[in-house]
Amino acid sequence: MEREAPLGVRERLDRPPVELGLRSIIYAFAVFLTLYTIYYAYTLFWVRVRFANVFLGVGVALFYLVQLLEKHVAKRSGDGLVAETDDTESSLFEHGPWKALDVVMLLAGAVVALALAGYVEFNFARLLEDAPIFGWTTTDYYVGVAAMVLVTDATRRAYGNVIAGVVVAGIAYAFAGPYLPGVLYHTGMDWQQVARNGAIGLTGVYGFILEVGTTAVAIFLMFAGMAKAYGLMDLVLNLSREVRNVLETGVVQVAVVGSMIMGSITGSAAANTATTGSFTIPMIKDQGVREDFACAIESVASSGGQMLPPIMGVAAFLMADILGIPYLEVVKAGLFPALLFYFSVGAAVHLIIHKFDWTTDAEGTFDKSILLDGIHYVIPLGVLLYTLVVLRFSPLSAGFYTIVALVPSALLKRLIDAYRGDDEPVEVAVDFTVTTFDGLRQGAVDMAPLVGILASLGIVITMVEQTGLGARISFRMLALAGGILVVLLLLAMATSILFGLGMPTPAAYIVVAALVAPALTTSETFTIQPLTAHMFVFYFAMLSAITPPVAVAVAVGARIADSDFLQSCKQALRIGAPGFVIPFAFVANDGIIVWSSSTPIDLLVVLAGTVAVVVATVGYDGASDLGWPHRIVYLVIAGGAMFGPQMVQLGTAGLLMLTLALANTGRLPAVVTPSRQ
Template identity: 35%
Template sequence: MNLKPLGIGRFLGTGRRRSFNGAARTALFSAAAVVALGVVYGNIFALPDALLIGILFVCGIFALLFLTVGATRDCSERPSILDWLLSAASLACGIYFYMIRSDLVNHITLLNPLSPYMLFFGTVLLLLTVEATRRTTGLGLTVVVLVFMAYNLWGHLIPPPLGHGYIDFGSFIDTLMFTTDGVFGVPIQVAASYVFLFVMFGSLLSHTGGADFMFQLAAALTGKSPGGPAKIAVVSSGMYGMISGSPTSDVATTGSVTIPMMKRLGYTPRFAGAVEVAASTGGAALPPVMGSAAFILAEYTGIDYRNIVLAAIIPAVLYYLGVYLQVHFRAVRQGLRGVDEVDPVLETLKTGWVFIVPLIVIMIALLLGYTPTYVAVYGTIALVVASFFTRKTRMTPTKMLEGLGETTLRMLPVVGACAAAGLVIGGLTMTGLALKTSSLVLLVAGSGSIMLLLVGAGITIILGLGMPTPSAYILAAVLVGPAFAASGLPVLSSNMFLLYFALLSALTPPVAVAAFTASAIADEDAMKIATTSVKLASVGFIIPFFFVWNEALLAQGSGLQITVAALGGIVAVTLLALAVEVKMNAVVRIVCLALGAAALSPYLWLAIPIIVLALIAGLWWKRKGGLPFIRVPAPPTLDAGR
């Protein structure tokens, strides 16, 4: 059915992100900076009421969201009357809930009936949440939210076992809008604390020149080696993605430089875009910062964030090693060399050491056991102080205003997604559907752990198609997590498993959001980029199954077990990269994959001999001048400045 004549089709996608200039831009960034300062104040001074904090945070964000994100892609650059009304309604809801804050504290859910005003403002804020979700995330997550809302209200008409008892509208609003089990649950609580503060750290880092430093450092480390620009993309995108936590923004930021460089070197547009997508996607799993979904994992599971960071180190390193080696082997096989004009590493560090200091402070604070809130605060303070040591990086009032304002504006789609996830979680809790879904997953998967993991991975990727990573993870954790727990899978490894597949959904066809961003830069079909990026990110699809089997890959176990797991991972990733990128006999390819799987085994008697054998083979090949079957004479180098 063609919806264009009806005008409905315009509302099926995300809204237009408006750009402001002059006085309007100053006013917007000033208001956004005020919201940011309010969030910082609330986190540092620990206002006691989590529900009130969540409500005020959401209302403040929504007031800005409806002015900066239009209703449709082709809307006016200036906010419409409707946008102003929705923004005013968001502020009105925030003011009302603040005025009745004492009533919120004393309110007993489903026991004390809602007053007419509470029901009215709760309903208004619910509708604002749905519209904010549609404008920022598009149709996919919005449809999921609407389906669950319909199920909550009319699911009693469905026969058992999927049906549930009758839920009146007042109870529906009470649960979703007046408790921390709905909109203002774990996702929003995390977004209003850890995520916001780390996004602020990343914004201020970028405004002091941190993003440029990361690119220059990556160029200094890898630029002259075979396939230098592609390796620069891998390293710089990983470092920037660690701070931003968003594959799409990472692709847009670093890809605008690295993709054209790779194309000039000789890579096809398809491969250049895929390298950037694969590298950017893994950034949110890279310690010490990681992305918003990792903070939600910590809050949802109750696992200390420091332990999650430590557990994530080996898988993240293996992921990037896999992408890096595939780029390297392809560059050597095709005779693609690096660039000549790059600054030495020491010269780069001499001018950019101020950006290393806050990262060191963050790692020390994590190791000392501080909460993520204070880790982000200490890292930000260290960044601001260190920036004053050089004229180029100095944090001026203008940079501070821009950084704080940009932090709030970056959070707009995150808050829309997290609020929507809260709606779904509240509905699942209210109706008991989560337990029913878990039972269904166990029924489909049977008693085998492998089949259960495959089903869980499939559900997570499907949930993540067109949906932000935090929403995909938390929904998968609620729907699939109980089935994992019932089968005896450890909490840490099973949730890290879901986190990885929620991340990888950003590059998985047919709705690979990161690939669509790269396609505009590379001038190539998004699906071609997506399929190639899946190949480059193959380690990411495989390693989660192995760290569920061998928890030493998550730094769980003795020192010997962890060391063997790390070395076995390096061997396995190298063999996988060879099997994917190098032309070889099918039997040899199968042997490589089998040896790689064995190297990741939790059985030391099996893994250690393979690691030793791989080390001997590597030394022998190095002595012989490398792998003969992929050596190709290299053409002249490329000047990165041209």
Template identity: 30%
Template sequence: MKRAIITGLSAALPLLALGWALEVFRAVGLALFAEQVLMAMLALTLPLAFLTLSVRGGQRDADAPVPFYDIAAALLGFAAAGYAAVHYGRIFETLFARPVDATIAGGILIVLVIEALRRATGNFLAIIVGLFLLYALVGHLVPGDLQGRRVALDRLTIYLSMDSNGMLGMPLMVTATVVIMFVLFGSYLTAAGGGQFFTDLAMASMGRYRGGSAKIAVVASALFGSISGSAVANVASTGVITIPLMKRAGFRSRIAGGVEAVASTGGQLMPPVMGAAAFLMAELLQIGYDQVMLAALVPALIYFFAVFVQVDLIAVRDGIAAIPEENIPNGRSVFRRGWYFLIPFAVLIAALFWWNLRPGEAAFWSMMSLFPLGFLLRYEGQGLTLGIVWESLCASGRVVVDIILIGAAAGIIIGVLNITSLGFALTLSLIDFAGGSLILLLIMSAVLSVILGMGMPTVGVYILLATLIAPSLIEMGIEPIAAHLFVMYFGMMSMVTPPVAIAAFTASVIAKAPPVGTAVSAVALAWTAFIVPFVFVFEPAILLSGSLGDIIVDIGRLVVGVWIVSGSLVGQLLGPLKGVKRVLFGLIGVLALLPEPALPGNDAVAWATLGLALLCVAIDAVFSRGRKVSGSRKQA
């Protein structure tokens, strides 16, 4: 009985999202408020959460009995959200009067959402939501600039639970119409063998080069990580293949784990999907999705370029060879057997950019393009069957529970910011605390983003930071897209930054390496993610905004600077870098990375910096070659 209920709820959740995204309800003559559909989703999500998650957090064992209090919470959540969904038309018309039934249902929903959130994501985010609710109740007693408006309890409850500016707001709406669709797409793609295909493709293309095992991890995570929605899930899925491969090739355990953690985290920063954050960003900024994708493209490519360069130089330094030829799949064979996995991505791009479909619809048509091929063709024995389609549907429903709860919780936070005016006060307080210094504000924002992002999935990280931190950056004159990418980058770096570093710690378990050592290695490999956001804030050309000349010069300097600094960190470039020479090259690389406002003069200085960096590399190449020739003659 329990399994049947859980299976039914798990399947109904993505089916409801599918019906709403494709406007099926309107097509059959049902005129529904968007908030009604979102309430219906909560009516499915809350019972699913309390039936599958234990009170201590984490998944309950499939055979374990459900305690009576969890059954009561599941029924109460279903009843409260279901009642609000059915009667929302009347509730909406009388919101100003604060109807008692809506207030009671809303209060129950707020409490249950926070408790379910605690079980799904841990204590941290639930505590943050609780603190915001506490502020909403006592904020008028807070002295100073952060003093809020006094709000009656019934008004607060109605606003947060039933208003489109609260729990039923934009974060939950985007989750319902976009994120769930992409989770479903990713689930079917993986079930059909897409994950194995991308791993094999990466192995075939990179395996025969030095350090090929690490390069496979980088490429595979860049290819597949964008649609996974979770760096940890990406580590768990691809890491079981790539980490042992790296260790066998000669990479130290902590470096192998660090490479996988960094590559999987970077997948969330890579267009076109960016773990679904790209669509949220477009909605929040009220700009086209294509603008978000283009702006995010160069920083993401630079991130992976830096990781790729570092693993290549580590392989040179440590003498790590390519993967044995007999273990490398034939590239033509891999492509011939799995070419059809590229079709859904082609359809996705076409649907978004040529057909101008909404993201949810684009994901649907991508799935539809995969289905016939997935049923007819097999890759390494994997393919679609009716049973697998059903299992993937149910699995997707269970996966999105925490994402839906995060969306609802984010709506509560946004509602508190709006109704108490805390959002405006928080923005001014951050600016005042920074003393009007943009650099200090950026550093503060970076630190806060890492702290607030700890332990949360991509969507939750972005929503929270876009709500709390990004407005103060925009108020200081930073371009909105740059501000949002800035906080997202630092929020995602919480995945590899101690003390939480959940992606790095997950990788350390697979690598059987010290957790902190793995996290430290990951931070070193991901150094560009801590530097490049500061660069693109001051140089919008990195985000492909500005003249063609500025774009070419700024990206050129960035590439050269990243290459040289990466070599300095590893201690290897065109030859070994040691002592003073290593420090000197590091300084030259940093000089090339500095944004133009940090350099005296004008564009001529930028060109001179680029030229100096290239000249030093050229001189070192000549001397390195000379030493090799001299050494060869002596041996002769």
């Protein structure tokens, strides 16, 4: 799908007055929110919860205004805000009473969001210090209820009824506890307790999830928005076209890499499939790849991107805060599992492309000048790595210095291009300034839908903690496992996939971290380290995006690829199959997560097992199609390499390499299947 060129200043002003006014307000709110975040990262002038309150008010108001623009006002999408109407005249009330009601609700939501933030800010000292001792006022309770309703509605509008229903169910559960049986029973709460715990006590809505989201998560999404404004997506697209000229697998591998990198930033497998997939899936299909495989490749890559450090779909920051460990430890723990998954997807795609003969001639040349177009990204990425790994700054501070490095780097690149093209310096300066402010706007607009769900998830977690549901679920899972680790892990896998269905990355991780992870860490029978347990449930929550019956990433990709949903799910499970095994492997070989002297051996044997799983699920070893007897042999080898005693692991890893070497030299007989489906 061809992307629209950004609108010029004159074209932006050539709009109906209502649309122009609304866009101007959105622009002002968005730029303020990004600059407010950057300034806070530099000064830390308030405690985090106070900063988060203002961010929540402006962020939710911005989200409602963007919804109003996109659903009822906008007529063009050149600045990244996509219109849904095709009308030629701008009128807010031309579509009947329901549309008019929605307009009123959106405007009211924006006003209420700002009013709530103002109330909490004005009464902040009292709510933080005096109210827990002397009590809350009736107005406080009403404000708490209003905050909970507001963020739940914002969540519904951004992510649908299912996720909003989880929030509503959490609140309802707080009331209904005395009437529920068995593990669900608790003594119950009245409405004042729900309002206090859910919001106005500066917990719930204003809890640690919102605090992390509005600081560490926001600064990186805003960096991503600015990078996109400076041409990051265009660079990825151009690189994809060039690599297609020199790789037999063509553009497919580049699409995998690009989707995983961008997926790490977006925080939603479905959203990433929709954005990057809108141009990668057509390019993959143009190479001759069948529709269901094109959908599956993009869906799996976008889902895998959520596991990729340093951002991990913004879950890395939440994980560090929940576990109370340095952020860098989470990045280290996530590195090798992500590389294993990354490698498995790349290997599966490579084998599939050759198996079905979807290769390209690869007789062209790679235009190295394309790399120079992205040279200015090297400096901010270097700053990011240096501040996180060497200086061990917090993610918020590292994100600040990364943005500070990005702007002059991009400006220098523009000036060099202008010098080569004989452009006027004044014109370049004006264009760069407009682009920079567009980037400030884009980062905040990308962050705005996430604000509501982070706040509403705080409600869910608070209700789970206050009612003791998490502890009871953990106890019941341990009882069902009967002291057998494999059974416990299978129960945790199934539960994580169930709770993760349809949710964006932060939401899915928060839910499984509260309800499932404790079962893996509280048992005296098993010795699973907390970081390993959280990585385990996190992986399966992410894989729910390609798991039927919901498989939200596949559903989005299937619409773009025009493929059958269930057939696409089948291929996605085939390509992503190693991802369902890797979490079990790093529990059995936890040197992959917690680095130690055993890490190199653990990584080697799990890598060998991953290769064996890929060959078995694809049914191709690089030389010939494999029948089920050969596939089963590879699965046995995978099991031995990943889960056997160390000598068995090393032996089967060696056997795998020998088997593949013999197969690709034609010395190993294979059972060739007659059908390639």
